[in-house]
Amino acid sequence: MKQLRSGVLLGCSLLVAVQAFYSPSDDVVELNPSNFNREVIQSDSLWLIEFYAPWCGHCQKLTPDWKKAATALKGIVKIGAVDADQHKSLGSQYGIAGFPTIKIFGANKNKAEQYQGGRNSQAIVDGAMNALRAMVKERLSGKSGSSGYSKQQSGSDSDGKKDVVELTDDNFDNMVLDSDDVWLVEFFAPWCGHCKNLEPEWAAAASAVKEQTKGKVRLGVVDATVHQAVSSRYGIRGFPTIKIFRKGEEPEEYQGGRSRRDIIERAMDLFSDNAPAPELLEILNEDVLKNTCEDSQLCIIGILPHILDTGAAGRNSYLDVMVKMADKYKKKMWGWLWAEAGSQMALEASLGIGGFGYPAMAAINTRKMKFALLKGSFSDTGIHEFLRELSVGRGSTATLAGGVVPKIHSVEPWDGKDGQLPEEEEYDLSDVELDDFDKKIEL
Structure with missing residues (x-):
C-alpha cells in the first residue's frame, strides 16, 4: 500500500514537474487565449512562439535552450510559449499538429511563419535575428503588416474619426446596451480569414451608415479572442458572427450578405424601423x-x-x-x-x-x-x-x-383654426342727403 501511495505521489510530482516548463522568473512569456491577442497580435515586436505539450519529450528537451534564447534576446525579440495541450483552441487556430512547433510572428501577425531552424539556443537566436532583419527591411521599404481590426483601430481614417467602434468587455454595456442607437456588432478573431475579408466591407459600410443615419446606427467590432466575457455572454462560437442590438430588446442574429451594400441596406432598414417619420x-x-x-x-x-x-x-x-x-x-x-x-x-x-x-x-x-x-x-x-x-x-x-429656387415670402403660421372672411367696412349714411344723391343720378 505504501509502495502504491509512493508511486502515486511520484507520478503526481513528475506531472507537476513536467507541466511547470516555465515560471514567472523566466524570460519566456506564457501565452493563452486570454492574453494572446493583447501580447502578440497587437504588438509591434517580433515574436517566436513555441507550441508545446507537457507530456512531449522533445518539448521537455527544448525547454532549457528556449529559456536561454529568451534571456539572450530580451528586449530585442519576444519569446513566448503556449501549452497547446491545455489550450487546444489556440493551437488549432495556427494549425499545430505536432510538438514542439515554433512559429514566427513578424510584421503581419495574421500570417505566422514556420520556424525551420535548429533547436539549440544559438540556432534559435540566429533564426530570430534573421527574422528581425527581414522585418526591419520590410519597414524600410514602406511595407507593413496588418493585425486586423484591433491594430487598425489604433489609427484613424482620413477625417480623423473612427467609424468602426472598437468594443471591449469594459465598454460594451455602456456603449451598446445603454445606448438609444441601433448597433451592428461583429465578433471576430484576428486569425480568421473570413473576418479579414469582411474588414474593408465593414469599415466602408460603417462610414456610409454613420453619415446617412446621423450616427443613429453604429457599427462596432469585438475581438472575441481577447474580450471573452462579452463574447461568451452572447454564445459566440464561430467567426465572424454579427449581432444586432436594439435598446431593451434581445440581440438579433444578422442574416444578411457580407458586402458593404448588403450591410448598408440592412442598417438603413433598421434605421427606418426605429426612426420617427420626418416632420x-x-x-x-x-x-x-x-x-x-x-x-x-x-x-x-x-x-x-x-x-x-x-x-x-x-x-x-x-x-x-x-x-x-x-x-x-x-x-x-x-x-x-x-x-x-x-x-x-x-x-x-x-x-x-x-x-x-x-x-x-x-x-x-x-x-x-x-x-x-x-x-x-x-x-x-x-x-x-x-x-x-x-x-x-x-x-x-x-x-x-x-x-433656381424661387423667392420664398415670410408668412404667419396657420393657427389650426377655420378661416374667417375679412370684415367688410361699415359706412355711416346718416349725414348723407339722399335727395341731392338722386338729383346727381338724374343729371
Missing part, C-alpha cells in the same frame, strides 16, 4: 425650404387649398395624408413641406402648379433643380403611386423655371 413643415420663410431641401435628396411639397375653401377639418385631412406618406417613405429620408395656395406664388409659378388646381404636390431635387408633379389624386393611392415611380427612376421631370 411635415409649413413653408413659413426661405430658411424652412432651404434647410429642409438641401439636406434631402427630394423635397415633397404639398400646395393645399386656401383655408376658406376647406376649413380646418378639410385641411387636416390633406395633412394627414401627407404625414401617412411621409411615414411610409421615411426610409428615403426625404423632406416634407406644405404651403397654402396663394401664399408662395413664385414657388407655384416655377412649378407650373396653377393649371392643375388644388391640392397639388411636387417633388423637387434642389441639387439638380428638377421637379416632378403629381398628376393623380391627392390620396394615399395617388401619392404612393407618384412616389413609387420616382423611387425607381421613372416619372416625368422638368427643370425649375429659371434654374
Whole structure:
C-alpha cells in the first residue's frame, strides 16, 4: 500500500514537474487565449512562439535552450510559449499538429511563419535575428503588416474619426446596451480569414451608415479572442458572427450578405424601423425650404387649398395624408413641406402648379433643380403611386423655371383654426342727403 501511495505521489510530482516548463522568473512569456491577442497580435515586436505539450519529450528537451534564447534576446525579440495541450483552441487556430512547433510572428501577425531552424539556443537566436532583419527591411521599404481590426483601430481614417467602434468587455454595456442607437456588432478573431475579408466591407459600410443615419446606427467590432466575457455572454462560437442590438430588446442574429451594400441596406432598414417619420413643415420663410431641401435628396411639397375653401377639418385631412406618406417613405429620408395656395406664388409659378388646381404636390431635387408633379389624386393611392415611380427612376421631370429656387415670402403660421372672411367696412349714411344723391343720378 505504501509502495502504491509512493508511486502515486511520484507520478503526481513528475506531472507537476513536467507541466511547470516555465515560471514567472523566466524570460519566456506564457501565452493563452486570454492574453494572446493583447501580447502578440497587437504588438509591434517580433515574436517566436513555441507550441508545446507537457507530456512531449522533445518539448521537455527544448525547454532549457528556449529559456536561454529568451534571456539572450530580451528586449530585442519576444519569446513566448503556449501549452497547446491545455489550450487546444489556440493551437488549432495556427494549425499545430505536432510538438514542439515554433512559429514566427513578424510584421503581419495574421500570417505566422514556420520556424525551420535548429533547436539549440544559438540556432534559435540566429533564426530570430534573421527574422528581425527581414522585418526591419520590410519597414524600410514602406511595407507593413496588418493585425486586423484591433491594430487598425489604433489609427484613424482620413477625417480623423473612427467609424468602426472598437468594443471591449469594459465598454460594451455602456456603449451598446445603454445606448438609444441601433448597433451592428461583429465578433471576430484576428486569425480568421473570413473576418479579414469582411474588414474593408465593414469599415466602408460603417462610414456610409454613420453619415446617412446621423450616427443613429453604429457599427462596432469585438475581438472575441481577447474580450471573452462579452463574447461568451452572447454564445459566440464561430467567426465572424454579427449581432444586432436594439435598446431593451434581445440581440438579433444578422442574416444578411457580407458586402458593404448588403450591410448598408440592412442598417438603413433598421434605421427606418426605429426612426420617427420626418416632420411635415409649413413653408413659413426661405430658411424652412432651404434647410429642409438641401439636406434631402427630394423635397415633397404639398400646395393645399386656401383655408376658406376647406376649413380646418378639410385641411387636416390633406395633412394627414401627407404625414401617412411621409411615414411610409421615411426610409428615403426625404423632406416634407406644405404651403397654402396663394401664399408662395413664385414657388407655384416655377412649378407650373396653377393649371392643375388644388391640392397639388411636387417633388423637387434642389441639387439638380428638377421637379416632378403629381398628376393623380391627392390620396394615399395617388401619392404612393407618384412616389413609387420616382423611387425607381421613372416619372416625368422638368427643370425649375429659371434654374433656381424661387423667392420664398415670410408668412404667419396657420393657427389650426377655420378661416374667417375679412370684415367688410361699415359706412355711416346718416349725414348723407339722399335727395341731392338722386338729383346727381338724374343729371
